[in-house]
Amino acid sequence: MHLMPYVWHGKYMPKRPAKAMSQRTAINRGKTARFPVSQGPCMHDFNSPARWARLALLAGLAVASFARASAPTATPAVAAAPPPAPAAAPAAADHLAPTIAPQYAELARKLAKTLPEYTIERIEPSGVDGILEVLMEGNRIVYTDTSGKHLFNGHLFDIDAHEDLTERRIEALTRIDVKQLPLADAFDVVHGDGKRQLYVFEDPDCPYCKKFEEQLPKINNVTLHIFLYPLTSIHPHAYEHAQGVWCSKDRQKSWADKMLKGIDPPAAKCANPLDRNLALGEKLHVDGTPTIVFADGRVRAGTMSAEDLEHLLGGG
Numbered sequence: 487m488h489l490m491p492y493v494w495h496g497k498y499m500p501k502r503p504a505k506a507m508s509q510r511t512a513i514n515r516g517k518t519a520r521f522p523v524s525q526g527p528c529m530h531d532f533n534s535p536a537r538w539a540r541l542a543l544l545a546g547l548a549v550a551s552f553a554r555a556s557a558p559t560a561t562p563a564v565a566a567a568p569p570p571a572p573a574a575a576p577a578a579a580d581h582l583a584p585t586i587a588p589q590y591a592e593l594a595r596k597l598a599k600t601l602p603e604y605t606i607e608r609i610e611p612s613g614v615d616g617i618l619e620v621l622m623e624g625n626r627i628v629y630t631d632t633s634g635k636h637l638f639n640g641h642l643f644d645i646d647a648h649e650d651l652t653e654r655r656i657e658a659l660t661r662i663d664v665k666q667l668p669l670a671d672a673f674d675v676v677h678g679d680g681k682r683q684l685y686v687f688e689d690p691d692c693p694y695c696k697k698f699e700e701q702l703p704k705i706n707n708v709t710l711h712i713f714l715y716p717l718t719s720i721h722p723h724a725y726e727h728a729q730g731v732w733c734s735k736d737r738q739k740s741w742a743d744k745m746l747k748g749i750d751p752p753a754a755k756c757a758n759p760l761d762r763n764l765a766l767g768e769k770l771h772v773d774g775t776p777t778i779v780f781a782d783g784r785v786r787a788g789t790m791s792a793e794d795l796e797h798l799l800g801g802g
Contacts, residue, residue: 583607590618596634612642613651624771625659627652661783662770669711671759671766673737678707682799685711685779687767690728690744691721692775694789699745704792708799712741713763715775725760727751732758 583606586594590609597620598606608621612629617638620628629638641652667685674680688695702710714732716724727744730751734740743749767777778786780798790798 593618593630593632593634597630597637600634600637614642617642619655621659625656627655657784660771660785662779662785664779664781664783667711667713667779668759668762668766671762672711672713673732673741675702675710675712675738675741676708677702677705677710680707680709682708683711683781684708684799685713687713687715687763687772687775687777687779689715689717689721689724689775690731690741691724692717695776696745698776698778698789701790701792701795705795705799713766714760715763715767715772715777716760717775726753728760729756729758730754732756732760 582591582594582598585608586606587609594606594609598604601622604626605623606620607623609618609630610621612619616631617629618632620630622628629642630636641650643649644651664683664685672685686698688698714728716728718725727750730753731737731740731744733754733756734751740751744751767773774787776787776789778790778795780786782801784798786798
């Protein structure tokens with residue numbers, strides 16, 4: 487099965503095989519991103535997959551509502567009443583996450599029936615009158631009105647404050663405790679005095695990782711902890727190249743040659759952390775490269791300019 491790549495706001499991720507789009511697929515593809523996403527070549531693309539997926543979600547919900555409304559009403563038959571049926575087992579929607587506040591229990595049940603493939607983890611005020619934030623599995627955020635009649639899939643903005651409220655929430659939800667990252671499974675590249683810290687998940691064959699690496703020589707006084715993260719579903723030789731970098735005598739040189747000069751590392755095999763890195767990324771919801779973790783735990787997905795990186799390193 488051939489898998490083709492697609493770009494999600496400058497972040498390289500595998501594209502799933504084409505199939506009928508369920509509501510779950512529409513949310514995943516038109517989703518609020520798991521992490522704040524840096525600017526990239528598709529940020530302002532009118533025909534981006536994200537835009538059309540959001541429309542597909544809304545269309546899917548509309549079709550489902552129309553189908554329910556237009557379903558023929560059965561004519562009741564005149565017959566003796568059947569014996570009472572045994573009590574049915576509780577529906578999945580009745581099994582609410584313990585984090586659902588009691589005042590939102592009925593709303594959560596209603597939404598669970600509309601989106602049965604998702605686990606709703608929390609419902610709380612969004613900060614905007616009449617709109618509630620719905621947190622689903624995997625740090626997905628959608629919005630609903632208090633009745634659960636309307637569902638909003640996208641980012642919520644405070645126009646007066648010029649602030650993306652959804653991105654702010656995602657940033658808070660996805661912070662990583664960098665003290666828990668296994669640095670023995672990464673190699674370091676040091677610029678200047680190396681006082682500042684960055685933790686980066688990168689695929690040696692990812693073109694956006696290479697664009698990111700081209701910006702790094704402009705950044706001084708930083709230590710880069712590189713977690714090799716080969717996405718073999720879209721780069722079939724990435725694991726081999728990552729292994730070659732890790733097993734080389736000079737990992738820093740081998741990495742620079744690969745990312746900045748396009749020179750593949752010699753094939754080599756040795757004990758390596760690649761499988762552990764992939765498992766770690768899955769646990770942390772790293773689904774694309776580059777994924778950049780700052781010292782305070784903030785996460786950014788996608789390539790960025792040296793200017794933007796310097797701003798974020800400064801706490802911006």
